Amino acid sequence: GAVVSQHPSRVICKSGTSVKIECRSLDFQATTMFWYRQFPKQSLMLMATSNEGSKATYEQGVEKDKFLINHASLTLSTLTVTSAHPEDSSFYICSARDGTSGGADTGELFFGEGSRLTVL
Amino acid sequence: GQNIDQPTEMTATEGAIVQINCTYQTSGFNGLFWYQQHAGEAPTFLSYNVLDGLEEKGRFSSFLSRSKGYSYLLLKELQMKDSASYLCAPMDSNYQLIWGAGTKLIIKP
Numbered sequence: 001g002a003v004v005s006q007h008p009s010r011v012i013c014k015s016g017t018s019v020k021i022e023c024r025s026l027d028f029q030a031t032t033m034f035w036y037r038q039f040p041k042q043s044l045m046l047m048a049t050s051n052e053g054s055k056a057t058y059e060q061g062v063e064k065d066k067f068l069i070n071h072a073s074l075t076l077s078t079l080t081v082t083s084a085h086p087e088d089s090s091f092y093i094c095s096a097r098d099g100t101s102g103g104a105d106t107g108e109l110f111f112g113e114g115s116r117l118t119v120l
Numbered sequence: 121g122q123n124i125d126q127p128t129e130m131t132a133t134e135g136a137i138v139q140i141n142c143t144y145q146t147s148g149f150n151g152l153f154w155y156q157q158h159a160g161e162a163p164t165f166l167s168y169n170v171l172d173g174l175e176e177k178g179r180f181s182s183f184l185s186r187s188k189g190y191s192y193l194l195l196k197e198l199q200m201k202d203s204a205s206y207l208c209a210p211m212d213s214n215y216q217l218i219w220g221a222g223t224k225l226i227i228k229p
Contacts, residue, residue, distance in 0.1 A: 006162075043207070043221040044163070093162045108153070109217065111162040 002028045002098050006112025013084055014120055020080045021115045023094030029074040030096035034109070035067075038091045050077045084119045091116050122146050124220030126208050131226045132198055140193045140206050140223045148213020154182050154193045155207040157222065163207055166193070195225075203227045 003026040013019050023033055031052050036044040048058045048069050056069035066088075068080040077096075081088055095109040123145045132138040144152070151170035155163035169175055169184035169191065181194040193206055205222040212218055 041221075044219040046216070046219070049216075091160075108165055108168060111164065114160075114162040116160070 002026075002096075002110045004030075004094065004096050004110045004112040006094050006115055008115055009113055010116045010118075012118045012120065015085055016083055018080055018082045019084055019117060020078055021092055021094070021117075023077045023079070023096070023112050025075045025096045025098075025110070028096075028098045028110075030077075030098070031074060033071060033077040033094055033096045035069060035077075035079050036093045036095070038093060038114075044093065047079075052077075081117065084117070086119045089117055089119045122212065122218050124208055124210070124218060126206075126220050126223045128221070129224045129226065131228060132195075134198055134200060134227055134229050136198050137194065137196050138198060138225065140195075140208075140225065142191045142193075142208030142220070144189050144191070144208065144210045144218070144220075146210045146212040146218055149186060150211040150213065150215055152182075152184055152191050152208065152210040153217060154180075154191075155209060157205045157207060159204075166206075198227050200227050200229070 005024045005026055007022045033050040035047045037047050038044050046059050047062045048056045050056045050069045050071040052071045052074050058064050071077040091114050093114045094112040125143045153168050154166040156166050157163040167182035169182050174183045179196045184191045205224050207222040209217040209219050
């Protein structure tokens with residue numbers, strides 16, 4: 001199946017700093033990527049939908065200025081957590097939908113490995 | 121509103137069979153996915169059903185009844201590595217996946 005690579009897998013930062021997480025589709029073009037956040041023992045929460053070449057669509061309650069999303073190419077989307085605080089500590093996961101006919105027919109999502117952010 | 125209902129936790133014995141049920145309510149429907157998620161890892165795709173009936177894939181099978189808003193994931197010949205959370209995720213009319221909290225499956229020797 002298609003591969004999505006997410007980096008870094010773990011990051012620890014001080015409160016007030018910014019952290020960038022990258023999500024790459026390695027062997028397919030992803031016109032749409034999704035960013036999720038997952039707190040322990042809770043479900044995935046969709047934060048935003050990232051579309052290549054346009055502004056991301058944020059879910060209700062997600063601060064656009066705090067979680068900056070850039071989808072500059074068909075294979076790369078980045079999430080920047082600005083001025084991070086301890087409450088932003090979470091597991092962040094990206095996913096992408098294969099833009100070829102097979103992936104588009106099923107809507108199957110391919111997930112990155114996830115990034116665990118710890119803000120001290 | 122949109123809603124997913126799965127058991128929070130289930131326990132089964134190695135080598136046995138377990139069925140994880142899921143009922144859902146969504147705005148429109150474009151199929152239902154099952155994902156497996158091990159602790160601390162991202163979800164991995166297991167199955168996709170868009171028509172009624174049973175889809176079999178090795179030890180895992182998934183069933184869908186659209187009229188009942190019901191699906192189940194059947195795991196056979198359970199192995200210890202099957203201990204994980206199983207997420208039922210229907211897709212709504214906007215092609216967005218609706219995520220529940222998942223079912224934590226504990227496999228005992």
